[in-house]
Amino acid sequence: MLQSIIETYGYAAVLLGTFLEGETVLVLAGFAAHRGYLHLPWVVLAAFCGSLAGDQLFFYLGRRHSSWILARRPAWQERAARVDRLVSRYHTPFILGFRFLYGLRTVSPFALGMSDVPARKFMLLNAAGALVWSVAVGAGGYLFGNILEVFLGEVKKYELIVFAALGLIGLAVWIVHFCFLKKNAACPVAKNK
Numbered sequence: 001m002l003q004s005i006i007e008t009y010g011y012a013a014v015l016l017g018t019f020l021e022g023e024t025v026l027v028l029a030g031f032a033a034h035r036g037y038l039h040l041p042w043v044v045l046a047a048f049c050g051s052l053a054g055d056q057l058f059f060y061l062g063r064r065h066s067s068w069i070l071a072r073r074p075a076w077q078e079r080a081a082r083v084d085r086l087v088s089r090y091h092t093p094f095i096l097g098f099r100f101l102y103g104l105r106t107v108s109p110f111a112l113g114m115s116d117v118p119a120r121k122f123m124l125l126n127a128a129g130a131l132v133w134s135v136a137v138g139a140g141g142y143l144f145g146n147i148l149e150v151f152l153g154e155v156k157k158y159e160l161i162v163f164a165a166l167g168l169i170g171l172a173v174w175i176v177h178f179c180f181l182k183k184n185a186a187c188p189v190a191k192n193k
Contacts, residue, residue: 018050030141047134062113083111
């Protein structure tokens with residue numbers, strides 16, 4: 001059943017997950033590729049397309065609708081200012097690598113859209129960064145499967161546990177980052193305190 005679900009929805013999940021944020025989804029997809037449920041080149045392509053499309057959308061939103069969005073997301077103002085400082089100091093390297101900076105991934109293309117970075121330059125550097133990120137993280141999930149086989153032998157009997165553990169780790173990172181470290185008022189966990 002797990003195999004059928006992954007084979008049916010895996011690439012779409014990678015595309016959607018990387019459009020939104022994606023590290024956990026891509027590591028899971030890389031592991032699924034190692035298990036033979038997905039093909040790594042297609043995982044990387046779906047991740048590349050999702051990541052590139054999401055970042056281009058946020059760049060456009062920053063370019064066209066920044067004041068409206070910042071009025072509704074005041075927490076982004078501080079992060080956008082941080083991105084602006086990083087861009088002024090590390091212009092091209094920052095654009096190439098912002099997706100590797102957890103917590104700044106979504107706001108970075110938005111803040112870059114607010115800046116004077118030309119749209120064409122952003123698109124080219126964003127595509128290069130998305131390709132490197134997709135290959136690195138997808139291959140990391142695939143290699144994680146190799147490492148598990150070295151230590152555990154046949155992974156088949158543990159794969160449901162591994163998928164669940166990777167998903168829970170991703171969820172825990174999200175909760176810690178957005179709820180406890182940022183004291184985010186929109187966090188459902190923080191509201192219950």
